[in-house]
Amino acid sequence: MHTEGSNPQSAIRNPQSRDFIRTIIAEDLKNNKHGGRVTTRFPPEPNGFLHIGHAKSICLNFGVALENNGVCHLRFDDTNPSKEEIAYVESIKKDVKWLGFDWGDNLFFASDYFEQLYDYAVQLIKMGKAYVCSLSAEEIREYRGTLTEPGRESPFRNRSLEENLDLFTRMRAGEFADGTHVLRAKIDMSSGNINMRDPVLYRILHASHHRTGDKWCLYPMYDYTHPISDAIEKITHSLCTLEFEDHRPFYDWLLDTLQTPAHPQQIEFARLNLTYTVMSKRKLLKLVNEKRVSGWDDPRMLTISGLRRRGYTPAAMRSFCDTIGLAKRESRVDMGVLENAIRNDLNDTAPRAMAVLRPLKVVITNYPQEQEEELEIDNHPKNPEMGKRQVTFCREIYIEQDDFLEEPPKKFFRLAPGREVRLRAAYLITCDKVVKDEQSGKIIELHCTYDPASRGGSSPDGRKVKGTLHWVSARHAISAEVRLYDRLFNVENPEADKETSFMSHLNSNSLLPLTDCRLEPGLAAAGVNDRFQFERLGYFCLDSVDTAPARPVFNRTVTLRDSWEKIGKNA
RNA sequence: UGGGGUGUCGUCAAGCGGUAAGACACAGGCCUUUGACGCCUGCAUUCGUAGGUUCGAAUCCUACCACCCCAGCCA
Numbered sequence: 001m002h003t004e005g006s007n008p009q010s011a012i013r014n015p016q017s018r019d020f021i022r023t024i025i026a027e028d029l030k031n032n033k034h035g036g037r038v039t040t041r042f043p044p045e046p047n048g049f050l051h052i053g054h055a056k057s058i059c060l061n062f063g064v065a066l067e068n069n070g071v072c073h074l075r076f077d078d079t080n081p082s083k084e085e086i087a088y089v090e091s092i093k094k095d096v097k098w099l100g101f102d103w104g105d106n107l108f109f110a111s112d113y114f115e116q117l118y119d120y121a122v123q124l125i126k127m128g129k130a131y132v133c134s135l136s137a138e139e140i141r142e143y144r145g146t147l148t149e150p151g152r153e154s155p156f157r158n159r160s161l162e163e164n165l166d167l168f169t170r171m172r173a174g175e176f177a178d179g180t181h182v183l184r185a186k187i188d189m190s191s192g193n194i195n196m197r198d199p200v201l202y203r204i205l206h207a208s209h210h211r212t213g214d215k216w217c218l219y220p221m222y223d224y225t226h227p228i229s230d231a232i233e234k235i236t237h238s239l240c241t242l243e244f245e246d247h248r249p250f251y252d253w254l255l256d257t258l259q260t261p262a263h264p265q266q267i268e269f270a271r272l273n274l275t276y277t278v279m280s281k282r283k284l285l286k287l288v289n290e291k292r293v294s295g296w297d298d299p300r301m302l303t304i305s306g307l308r309r310r311g312y313t314p315a316a317m318r319s320f321c322d323t324i325g326l327a328k329r330e331s332r333v334d335m336g337v338l339e340n341a342i343r344n345d346l347n348d349t350a351p352r353a354m355a356v357l358r359p360l361k362v363v364i365t366n367y368p369q370e371q372e373e374e375l376e377i378d379n380h381p382k383n384p385e386m387g388k389r390q391v392t393f394c395r396e397i398y399i400e401q402d403d404f405l406e407e408p409p410k411k412f413f414r415l416a417p418g419r420e421v422r423l424r425a426a427y428l429i430t431c432d433k434v435v436k437d438e439q440s441g442k443i444i445e446l447h448c449t450y451d452p453a454s455r456g457g458s459s460p461d462g463r464k465v466k467g468t469l470h471w472v473s474a475r476h477a478i479s480a481e482v483r484l485y486d487r488l489f490n491v492e493n494p495e496a497d498k499e500t501s502f503m504s505h506l507n508s509n510s511l512l513p514l515t516d517c518r519l520e521p522g523l524a525a526a527g528v529n530d531r532f533q534f535e536r537l538g539y540f541c542l543d544s545v546d547t548a549p550a551r552p553v554f555n556r557t558v559t560l561r562d563s564w565e566k567i568g569k570n571a
Numbered sequence: 572u573g574g575g576g577u578g579u580c581g582u583c584a585a586g587c588g589g590u591a592a593g594a595c596a597c598a599g600g601c602c603u604u605u606g607a608c609g610c611c612u613g614c615a616u617u618c619g620u621a622g623g624u625u626c627g628a629a630u631c632c633u634a635c636c637a638c639c640c641c642a643g644c645c646a
Contacts, residue, residue, distance in 0.1 A: 018585090019584090019585090023587095043646095044646095045645085045646050047645090047646080077646065079645095079646080080645060080646075082645095083645075083646090133644095136644095137643085137644055140644075141642070141643085144642055145573095145642070146573085146642055147572085147573060147574075147641070147642060148572045148573045148574095149572090149573080149642095150573085151642085178644085179644065181644095182644050191573095191574080192573045192574035192575085193573090193574050193575070193641080194573090194574075194641055194642050195574095195641075196574095197642085200643085200644055202644085203644035204644080205644080219644095221643090221644075221645085221646090222645070222646045223646090225646095226646085242575095242576070242577090242639080242640070243639095243640055243641080243646095244640095244646090245575055245576060245640075245641095246574075246575050246576090246640070246641050247641090248575090249574095249575090268576090270577090275582080281646095323583080323584095323593095323594060323595080324583060324584085324594090325583065325584045325585080325594090326584090327577095327583090327584070327585095328576070328577065329576090329577050329578070329583095329584095329639090330576095330577070330638085330639060330640090331582080331583060331584090332582075332583085333582070333583055333595090334581090334582050334583070334595060334596070336582085336595055336596065337582080337583070337594075337595050337596090339595095340594085340595060340596095343607095343608095347607080347608060348608095352605075354605095377604095381603095381604090381605075381607085381608070382608070382609085411606090413606075414606090422604055423604090424604060424605070425604070426604095456604080457604045458604075459604090465604085466606090467606085468603090468604050468605065468606090469605095470605075533605085533607080535605045535607080536605045536606080536607070537605090538607095560605075560606095560607050560608090561606095561607065561608090562606075562607085563606055563607090564606045565606090566606095567606085
């Protein structure tokens with residue numbers, strides 16, 4: 001990757017603004033609970049792409065480590081070979097790096113611990129704390145009881161140590177078919193917490209693993225793997241989402257029973273939800289598989305890769321994660337907060353440019369046919385260090401169709417017949433004539449006259465000209481495709497109604513490709529990581545996938561705030 | 572009917588017994604060669620409800636109510 005995401009220091013939060021997890025950690029540090037050490041981990045399963053919800057967890061885990069001189073491990077929770085792929089681990093690494101975080105040497109895989117995990121299981125069996133259960137999956141479910149009724153003990157619960165050991169060894173050796181036996185912890189079938197009703201530790205899976213190949217046909221379950229992996233890595237604080245709160249008693253039971261050298265503390269927080277989108281990997285995968293989006297990195301997807309392609313910056317993502325806070329209550333953050341984060345960043349950092357998305361030709365009738373002139377324009381209104389550039393003006397230009405109205409409503413201060421407006425950094429022009437297609441009545445072009453004394457856009461006699469339009473030279477502009485994106489779903493919470501699939505709430509207008517846009521020529525030199533503000537329109541970046549030589553495609557990252565649109569809506 | 576959680580502005584979110592931060596959104600106004608940006612102002616006498624303790628409660632106690640999660644050999 002390039003360098004833009006490589007400033008982890010900027011991820012450090014204001015220490016004054018503390019959430020409950022940072023408060024706990026500060027307290028632990030004060031009490032020297034883990035020997036004054038903070039070690040966290042980000043533990044994705046490589047079965048899909050990372051999304052913005054993961055970004056919250058990444059910023060938390062790496063952020064907390066950074067703030068406390070600790071380290072954060074990147075550990076892949078790869079215990080289910082049937083769902084996991086090496087391609088996903090690569091994309092995950094890329095995304096974490098891009099966000100600006102560095103795991104250094106601390107790259108781990110749960111699959112690296114398979115041997116140790118197995119040894120611990122043997123130890124559990126020897127302690128009489130685990131047994132091989134030969135009930136079928138359905139039977140196990142029946143024996144488990146319900147939420148309100150206790151479960152029943154498996155008839156295999158009291159197998160002898162020797163038999164358990166023998167069976168477990170043979171399970172590993174591949175003597176049994178999938179589903180015939182599992183290893184279970186022996187805890188309490190009557191516990192109110194279903195996770196304590198003799199949870200399954202190992203299942204037989206004759207599947208090839210992306211890292212261990214065919215070495216194993218026995219794979220450990222998440223609940224068993226995670227605490228031990230944390231302990232092996234001497235994690236101090238194991239931060240996860242709310243749904244694992246019920247699993248914590250088992251987490252603690254396991255590490256207490258095994259007397260592992262370290263006993264990390266699991267703390268749960270609420271996962272991120274955003275309005276107008278879905279967040280689960282399963283649902284994102286469905287969108288990809290059913291071709292409702294172009295892929296995991298479709299710019300409308302709130303995956304890290306989608307947001308990257310859309311033009312979001314790592315800094316904006318971090319700032320967003322900072323803004324939303326951290327708590328235990330379930331919530332849904334307004335999409336506007338995310339948009340605010342990227343606008344804030346890009347407002348400061350993106351050079352300005354002019355682009356006309358829906359061109360309307362304007363002929364300046366009193367401007368000499370052959371004449372052309374270079375006009376100078378600031379690349380940024382507030383930051384002179386970003387320099388200036390030249391744009392060429394001539395007799396034929398394009399303006400935005402939206403910027404002209406034959407019958408302007410009140411408060412519309414753009415172009416209209418007889419009206420004068422300013423062309424940004426160029427001249428004041430007045431509309432004299434509207435040329436229409438005789439057949440359709442469609443406006444073809446505008447004839448205007450310019451005031452030669454207004455070069456640069458100044459008003460020579462101090463007359464008030466309220467409207468300023470962006471424009472592009474018809475002779476010099478380059479052509480490009482510009483893709484306008486809107487929210488992927490048309491309701492705030494696509495998952496609200498359990499009877500209706502979230503898929504039925506897809507916004508059919510979430511992608512609007514405009515194929516004949518005119519851009520100022522300088523934009524031809526844009527690179528994939530460049531971001532621009534197209535004045536009065538929004539922030540845009542070159543599409544990293546579909547751009548071809550001499551055929552640029554720009555993505556709209558986000559619009560500018562538009563109070564004119566608001567006036568229209570309220571009217 | 573079991574177990575685990577959570578309830579503070581429209582949306583997030585601080586607050587941890589001393590009299591409701593901040594952000595987004597929203598509404599006005601100023602500024603403006605981007606109707607952008609920036610700036611100013613307003614926006615919870617009230618913290619799920621009801622009682623109680625206290626000089627004083629969002630913070631402590633009691634009861635109730637609402638919502639979320641858990642019955643994968645997924646993570």
